[in-house]
Amino acid sequence: MDLIDKIKEIANRYEKQAANIQTEEATKNALVMPFIAALGYDIFNPSEVIPEFTADVGIKKGEKVDYAIKKDDQIILLFECKHCGANLQNEHASQLYRYFHTSAARFGVLTNGLIYQFYSDIEEPNKMDEKPFFEFDIRDIADNHINELKKFAKTNFSLSDIINTASQLKYKGELIKCLEREAENPSDALIKFFVAQIYQGRATQPIIELFGKLVKEGLNEFINHRINSRLKSALSQPTTAPTPEPSKDEAIAEDNKSDIVTTPEEHEGFLVVKAIARQVISPKRVIMRDTKSYCGILLDDNNRKPICRLHFNASKKYIEIGRSGIRIPIDDVDDIYNHTQDIQQSIKDYESGGEQ
Structure with missing residues (x-):
């Protein structure tokens, strides 16, 4: 071993x-x-x-x-x-x-x-x-x-x-x-560095405050873009591993869900949620269970503990976090990262027994 x-x-x-x-x-x-x-x-x-x-x-x-x-x-x-x-x-x-x-x-x-x-x-x-x-x-x-x-x-x-x-x-x-701290809360030194690189005028206090927000958003968008690029690259790689013959029970289960198709975007969304969740729990506990109407992402493969649901089957995409019942529109899979705190809080609620 x-x-x-x-x-x-x-x-x-x-x-x-x-x-x-x-x-x-x-x-x-x-x-x-x-x-x-x-x-x-x-x-x-x-x-x-x-x-x-x-x-x-x-x-x-x-x-x-x-x-x-x-x-x-x-x-x-x-x-x-x-x-x-x-x-x-x-x-x-x-x-x-x-x-x-x-x-x-x-x-x-x-x-x-x-x-x-x-x-x-x-x-x-x-x-x-x-x-x-x-x-x-x-x-x-x-x-x-x-x-x-x-x-x-x-x-x-x-x-x-x-x-x-x-x-x-x-x-x-x-x-x-240090990079993690700067991405979360950019220091004045880093903000002034970017102002000097980008802005041609005088670095007044309003400009510093504006760039403080832009630097934080820019850093996080850059990080999320890099992560998403890696995920897309991984999804595009063909697999050569042999597919084992299903058991009788597995074959019956497959027949029952043969009309369920997990799309590449749903796979990508699952990996994004898994990346977000791994900051608070072991990623092995994050399980995808696709259905006809949505793609469910569960904690411990437990239907009573939905981390979120991906509604990607229509022209407009939505995510539903926890048991809120609220569908949040998103334009792209990357937008899931904008809801990192809510997704992690949903997991923490299950862990603390706050949602049963």
Whole structure:
């Protein structure tokens, strides 16, 4: 089983057992230890994976970090674990910070079993950085995350290789966060940059305020256009995978819906909604169920939890969010992005039990 399959298996376990993972110890047993095992370390060998590793800090004796990972008789990784419901805040990182300089490890991991933050001493030797150089969520893990994570696997671990790329990872991650902030709320510096590039007159305060709105809208339209272009490209790629023979029950079901045609626009709309939803839930929970009159997009394939309905079968397109019953006209599939907050709120309402 590949590393990505092992990580997805852990994420699936969480989805099924979340209600039973209520403590830090349960988080360690159900999520963190399987994660360490997925990297190839023997969690049952205390000379390789050391639980409750003692890391004396100054006058504080007996301070313990949750796990220390050894390779070639050297401590290479420290794990500090929190409950899976915990937000990983600075005060949690400060605990790992205290242990970091007392061991020979160059890497520390702060985790709640779902989100993993990898720290090192890129800025100053033997002093853990304030910000992680690598971070991911196992519920939304991508190929680039797996490629970096493989470097920490037992068979691949190379201190020099990781250190050489850690600073690039850190700064690229910070750059992405900066771009996200600018797209959400453009800074004065960015607004003035675009004013200088585009506007020929004097940059008065009304012009700055006008461009503030234009920059935000322009950035988001640009991002949405790029996403939509990628989706269209993916939809246009022919598939060569063989189609399995349907079972008898499946064949009957297909006969019953043989006159239902899912159009390319409905496929595209589904992928747009899935991209919006993945910011609040695992995208695997977003299911498309087409009908004769509309294309339904459901949470957990549950008819009682419609995320939205796509009414694309007439000349005029509409979307219906949640159970509102209100059809909102749109001109293009891209316009679904204009309703991102309402779609995400619909999902959050189902998650909180606000809509039954």
